[in-house]
Amino acid sequence: MAIRSEDTIVAIATPPGVGGVGIVRLSGSRAVAIADALFRPEGGKAENRLSRVESHRMVYGWIENEEGPIDEVLAVVMRAPRSYTREDVVEVHCHGGMLILTMVLELACGRGARMAEAGEFTLRAFLNGRVDLTQAEAVGDMVRSRSALGLRVSVDQLRGRLYEEIKALSGQVAQVAALVAAGIDFPEEDVVFAHRGEIRGRLDGVQEKLAGLLAGAGRGRIIREGLAVAIVGRPNVGKSSLLNRLLRENRAIVTDLPGTTRDTVEETVQMGGLMLRLVDTAGIRHTADRLEREGIARSRAAMARADLALLVLDGAEPLSDEDWTLMGETAGQASLVVVNKADLLGESPPGWMAQLKGRPSVMVSAVTGAGLEALEAWIHDWALSGDRPVLEDALITNLRQENAAREAAEAIGSAREALEAGLGDELLAIDLERGLSALGAIVGETTAEDLLNRIFAEFCIGK
Numbered sequence: 001m002a003i004r005s006e007d008t009i010v011a012i013a014t015p016p017g018v019g020g021v022g023i024v025r026l027s028g029s030r031a032v033a034i035a036d037a038l039f040r041p042e043g044g045k046a047e048n049r050l051s052r053v054e055s056h057r058m059v060y061g062w063i064e065n066e067e068g069p070i071d072e073v074l075a076v077v078m079r080a081p082r083s084y085t086r087e088d089v090v091e092v093h094c095h096g097g098m099l100i101l102t103m104v105l106e107l108a109c110g111r112g113a114r115m116a117e118a119g120e121f122t123l124r125a126f127l128n129g130r131v132d133l134t135q136a137e138a139v140g141d142m143v144r145s146r147s148a149l150g151l152r153v154s155v156d157q158l159r160g161r162l163y164e165e166i167k168a169l170s171g172q173v174a175q176v177a178a179l180v181a182a183g184i185d186f187p188e189e190d191v192v193f194a195h196r197g198e199i200r201g202r203l204d205g206v207q208e209k210l211a212g213l214l215a216g217a218g219r220g221r222i223i224r225e226g227l228a229v230a231i232v233g234r235p236n237v238g239k240s241s242l243l244n245r246l247l248r249e250n251r252a253i254v255t256d257l258p259g260t261t262r263d264t265v266e267e268t269v270q271m272g273g274l275m276l277r278l279v280d281t282a283g284i285r286h287t288a289d290r291l292e293r294e295g296i297a298r299s300r301a302a303m304a305r306a307d308l309a310l311l312v313l314d315g316a317e318p319l320s321d322e323d324w325t326l327m328g329e330t331a332g333q334a335s336l337v338v339v340n341k342a343d344l345l346g347e348s349p350p351g352w353m354a355q356l357k358g359r360p361s362v363m364v365s366a367v368t369g370a371g372l373e374a375l376e377a378w379i380h381d382w383a384l385s386g387d388r389p390v391l392e393d394a395l396i397t398n399l400r401q402e403n404a405a406r407e408a409a410e411a412i413g414s415a416r417e418a419l420e421a422g423l424g425d426e427l428l429a430i431d432l433e434r435g436l437s438a439l440g441a442i443v444g445e446t447t448a449e450d451l452l453n454r455i456f457a458e459f460c461i462g463k
């Protein structure tokens with residue numbers, strides 16, 4: 001999509017299918033004129049024509065073509081700049097139903113509107129300076145949001161939390177850059193030397209903030225996309241039983257035959273505002289069975305992809321070679337040992353617990369549900385923990401923001417070194433410029449057009 005902001009665009013803003021209401025949305029300099037030509041206010045009242053009606057007031061009337069009325073609607077004009085895109089916007093609330101909505105859309109196109117591309121309304125809001133790039137991304141995230149915490153983070157971001165944090169950092173770097181520029185312009189005064197303490201202090205402050213943002217980045221992504229949790233272990237230890245417990249439904253087949261689960265089974269579940277993407281896997285063991293081997297390959301792939309592996313062991317049996325192999329394989333990633341079948345154990349934990357060598361573990365019974373609360377609490381804390389409380393801070397929520405923040409941190413670090421090494425004000429100035437540009441990229445001030453297109457193309461049409 002080339003950025004063409006001259007056109008007046010139109011789209012069906014509500015999801016496809018039958019609904020109580022369906023909204024057609026227009027934006028652009030001709031939005032009001034186009035809608036005005038299609039809309040007849042009830043009773044033909046001239047003051048209720050869309051070209052004359054007061055902004056932000058809904059009016060009742062009809063959409064008509066040459067043959068007569070097509071739908072009874074409510075229409076609202078939102079005059080620039082008090083609209084989603086900061087352009088003139090008209091929304092026509094029709095009776096839901098694809099046929100009606102498509103007819104209204106075609107009528108608008110017949111009058112010179114162009115069909116909007118995915119994300120184009122939000123792109124305009126961004127281009128017209130109503131939102132920065134992090135806020136625009138938050139709009140997309142909110143629409144897709146599938147957990148309460150994810151939604152809360154998006155709403156915070158939409159309200160400008162990350163934007164303000166980044167702007168404050170840019171302000172600090174810009175002040176340093178101004179001092180350095182003065183040093184370059186008046187070399188005889190040695191401004192940079194005189195202000196070394198201040199420059200160092202500001203750069204250290206920026207570094208610290210960026211480090212904090214980067215440290216929270218993984219958490220931001222987990223909150224937004226959900227936490228991928230793979231349930232792994234040798235056959236018959238109770239992986240599928242555990243999945244069913246966590247889902248509170250009998251999703252996966254459970255039998256006393258080892259090798260019951262042949263393929264990965266994935267389900268999502270909400271837990272304390274967090275979304276978990278749970279994957280039950282085929283029990284891992286040596287086998288000649290071709291089907292089972294394929295399943296096991298999938299288990300290993302799921303394990304590698306997961307944010308967290310739950311390694312299930314059978315507490316009622318001795319540790320087997322397969323258990324030991326899996327202990328080794330999961331040692332390098334975030335994992336929790338789940339000692340299952342606690343109900344068969346009585347009071348005392350299995351003798352081999354000491355051999356887990358301090359790896360985090362919980363005892364549960366997938367059959368009675370004992371220990372499940374502790375297991376859930378552990379996952380929740382693990383996902384959200386860090387050295388700082390989660391939702392008190394602005395959060396980086398996607399890889400694009402993270403990469404730009406990393407680049408900014410790298411540039412500021414390099415400026416800091418240039419300062420210490422007395423490498424000269426010009427080099428310092430270059431690093432600062434690079435840092436500023438990377439910070440600008442986070443909020444979209446210095447973002448290339450093709451990247452913008454990619455970001456907005458992930459939106460739905462009508463957003």
Ligand SMILES: Nc1nc2c(ncn2[C@@H]2O[C@H](COP(=O)(O)OP(=O)(O)OP(=O)(O)O)[C@@H](O)[C@H]2O)c(=O)[nH]1
Pocket residue numbers: 233234235236237238239240241242253254255256257258259260261262281282283284340341342343344364365366367368
């Ligand atoms: N007593 C007891 N039995 C359990 C528990 N969890 C699972 N089982 C039993 O262990 C057997 C295997 O359970 P599954 O959940 O199918 O085990 P799995 O790890 O998914 O097995 P595969 O799919 O073959 O790899 C079944 O007979 C379950 O009823 C538990 O906590 N206590």
Ligand SMILES: [Mg+2]
Pocket residue numbers: 239240241252253254260261281282283
């Ligand atoms: Mg199973």
